[in-house]
Amino acid sequence: MQVNLMEFWPRIWEATYQTLLMVGISLFAATLIGLPLGIILVVTRHGGLLENKPFFNGFSTVVNFFRSIPFIILLVAILPFTRLIVGSSIGTAAAVVPLVIFSAPYIARLVESSLLEVKPGVIEAAESMGATPWQIVRRVYIPEALSSIILNLTIATIGLVGASAMAGFVGGGGLGDLAISYGYQRFETDIMIATVLLLVFIVQITQTVGNFASKKIRRQ
Amino acid sequence: MIQFENVSKIYQHNDSELRAVDQVDLTVHKGEIFGVIGFSGAGKSTLIRLVNLLEKPSEGRVLINGEDLAKLTKPDLRKVRKRIGMIFQHFNLLESKTVHHNVAFPLSLSGTPKKDMNQRVKEILEFVGLSDKAKQYPEELSGGQKQRVGIARALATSPDILLCDEATSALDPETTKSILRLLRKVRDEYGITILMITHEMNVVREVCDRIAVMESGQVIEKGSIFDLFSKPQHPTTKNFVRTVMENDIPASILNGIDERDSSRNIYRFTFVDESAGQPVLSQIAKKFDVEVNVLFGQITELQGVPFGHLVVELQGEDPEILRVINHIQQKVAVQEVTSHAG
Ligand SMILES: Nc1ncnc2c1ncn2[C@@H]1O[C@H](COP(=O)(O)OP(=O)(O)OP(=O)(O)O)[C@@H](O)[C@H]1O
Numbered sequence: 001m002q003v004n005l006m007e008f009w010p011r012i013w014e015a016t017y018q019t020l021l022m023v024g025i026s027l028f029a030a031t032l033i034g035l036p037l038g039i040i041l042v043v044t045r046h047g048g049l050l051e052n053k054p055f056f057n058g059f060s061t062v063v064n065f066f067r068s069i070p071f072i073i074l075l076v077a078i079l080p081f082t083r084l085i086v087g088s089s090i091g092t093a094a095a096v097v098p099l100v101i102f103s104a105p106y107i108a109r110l111v112e113s114s115l116l117e118v119k120p121g122v123i124e125a126a127e128s129m130g131a132t133p134w135q136i137v138r139r140v141y142i143p144e145a146l147s148s149i150i151l152n153l154t155i156a157t158i159g160l161v162g163a164s165a166m167a168g169f170v171g172g173g174g175l176g177d178l179a180i181s182y183g184y185q186r187f188e189t190d191i192m193i194a195t196v197l198l199l200v201f202i203v204q205i206t207q208t209v210g211n212f213a214s215k216k217i218r219r220q
Numbered sequence: 221m222i223q224f225e226n227v228s229k230i231y232q233h234n235d236s237e238l239r240a241v242d243q244v245d246l247t248v249h250k251g252e253i254f255g256v257i258g259f260s261g262a263g264k265s266t267l268i269r270l271v272n273l274l275e276k277p278s279e280g281r282v283l284i285n286g287e288d289l290a291k292l293t294k295p296d297l298r299k300v301r302k303r304i305g306m307i308f309q310h311f312n313l314l315e316s317k318t319v320h321h322n323v324a325f326p327l328s329l330s331g332t333p334k335k336d337m338n339q340r341v342k343e344i345l346e347f348v349g350l351s352d353k354a355k356q357y358p359e360e361l362s363g364g365q366k367q368r369v370g371i372a373r374a375l376a377t378s379p380d381i382l383l384c385d386e387a388t389s390a391l392d393p394e395t396t397k398s399i400l401r402l403l404r405k406v407r408d409e410y411g412i413t414i415l416m417i418t419h420e421m422n423v424v425r426e427v428c429d430r431i432a433v434m435e436s437g438q439v440i441e442k443g444s445i446f447d448l449f450s451k452p453q454h455p456t457t458k459n460f461v462r463t464v465m466e467n468d469i470p471a472s473i474l475n476g477i478d479e480r481d482s483s484r485n486i487y488r489f490t491f492v493d494e495s496a497g498q499p500v501l502s503q504i505a506k507k508f509d510v511e512v513n514v515l516f517g518q519i520t521e522l523q524g525v526p527f528g529h530l531v532v533e534l535q536g537e538d539p540e541i542l543r544v545i546n547h548i549q550q551k552v553a554v555q556e557v558t559s560h561a562g
């Protein structure tokens with residue numbers, strides 16, 4: 001067990017940067033996709049603003065289908081698709097594609113559950129005032145649920161940090177990759193400990209920031 | 221004006237069907253405060269939601285100022301809904317917005333210019349007595365204040381009709397009174413037609429001009445407050461009247477009557493309107509040779525008019541008592557009380 005300090009820190013920083021990059025981009029893209037999907041789930045469900053049973057059932061099944069695939073399998077299964085999108089099937093950018101596909105349906109479900117927390121009476125009040133479905137989504141559902149959506153996005157982010165650790169499989173790099181390829185496979189325990197501590201730190205910070213933002217946003 | 225024409229709302233429950241509202245015929249006149257009272261599950265909420273088409277009638281029609289909302293396109297329906305305010309038992313305010321923005325919400329839906337909007341919100345908050353709370357959030361308010369915000373929000377678009385679904389049921393008696401006073405002020409100053417549903421008799425007694433009693437989806441009795449209080453027909457109506465007016469003679473008094481001889485002359489005098497102001501008893505005592513003994517009584521007020529009854533024992537010769545009854549029947553309703561008749 002010997003540590004080459006000259007290599008140690010630069011490698012850690014690089015991996016941290018890759019992790020943050022992967023998580024950040026994936027979170028952004030997955031939210032962009034998951035938020036509307038969650039809204040669609042809520043408005044088309046039974047009793048929703050634009051109730052549509054067949055559509056909801058089909059759509060919900062598709063979301064469940066994607067959610068039931070383990071990330072590691074998804075990662076491999078969609079390699080051709082990834083190549084099509086980013087032009088390569090390895091590297092950090094290539095890791096983002098499966099991360100997005102993995103977490104967008106998850107975020108859709110989280111957003112759905114947040115929106116369902118809005119009291120039906122409040123929605124009904126808006127309807128009784130002659131609000132259009134779109135006005136209700138934009139001006140009632142989202143602002144009323146925003147605090148809860150942010151908390152749920154925090155959970156999704158932490159899930160992404162975990163999933164991104166598997167990105168080493170497609171050469172995505174990041175802290176998880178570092179921990180496995182150096183710490184685990186080469187028995188460099190120090191690196192393993194350092195990366196794990198860093199991951200713990202990132203998760204803690206994410207949760208703290210999420211809690212704070214959620215509380216702050218409850219009343220703009 | 222709101223007209224229910226033979227309206228039913230049927231819910232399908234697996235194989236059976238439930239008539240939540242069953243062939244209701246009602247007319248609520250312009251500028252009137254109309255109350256619908258009924259026990260839980262009677263179909264009151266369903267009935268009121270039929271007015272702004274939150275529920276579609278399964279049969280019959282609901283006409284608002286002569287117009288059948290079920291025939292309108294969605295955009296037209298939304299336009300009409302802006303003319304029908306609604307308030308709720310649990311207020312249903314936007315928690316993430318201040319009082320000001322809650323009240324502004326219905327105005328902003330139709331793109332009212334900011335200046336007009338702020339002006340209107342100020343005006344209406346003043347009307348409901350919450351000018352100083354504009355910047356606060358709903359969760360910082362008491363129940364009564366929240367309902368005032370609800371009322372302000374419902375009135376912001378100057379509707380012709382205000383629907384109140386159990387608007388005071390979550391409030392204490394004092395706060396209930398102040399909200400009811402506010403509703404009356406809404407009607408008196410803006411001439412808005414108010415349809416309110418409740419399960420509390422003292423609420424309708426306080427503000428309603430006319431009421432309908434609902435049970436199992438049907439209107440079982442309707443009329444002026446006075447008619448329903450003085451001559452309730454249906455047992456359910458009688459039950460409701462009893463919640464605010466003790467009509468039965470207490471058991472202790474009835475037992476007292478029972479124990480002694482049955483030849484005693486006990487009568488119930490029902491006072492309605494101006495008769496309550498007349499010195500009936502002292503006139504009897506002066507004009508006739510009888511003793512008057514008051515056993516039990518209750519006088520209450522219905523919309524500022526006294527209403528009540530007295531249970532009185534008349535002691536004297538039978539012919540004289542007969543003359544008393546004949547005399548007094550011209551002024552109040554008289555009913556003989558026997559030990560079992562209550
Ligand atoms: N969407 C619905 N689907 C099926 N049944 C319903 C629905 N809404 C109401 N009902 C039924 O219709 C009946 C009347 O309900 P409603 O809410 O109108 O009663 P209510 O008089 O307002 O009672 P409460 O005083 O408890 O509010 C009840 O038996 C209820 O279960």
Ligand SMILES: [Mg+2]
Nearest residue numbers: 264265266386
């Ligand atoms: Mg109800």
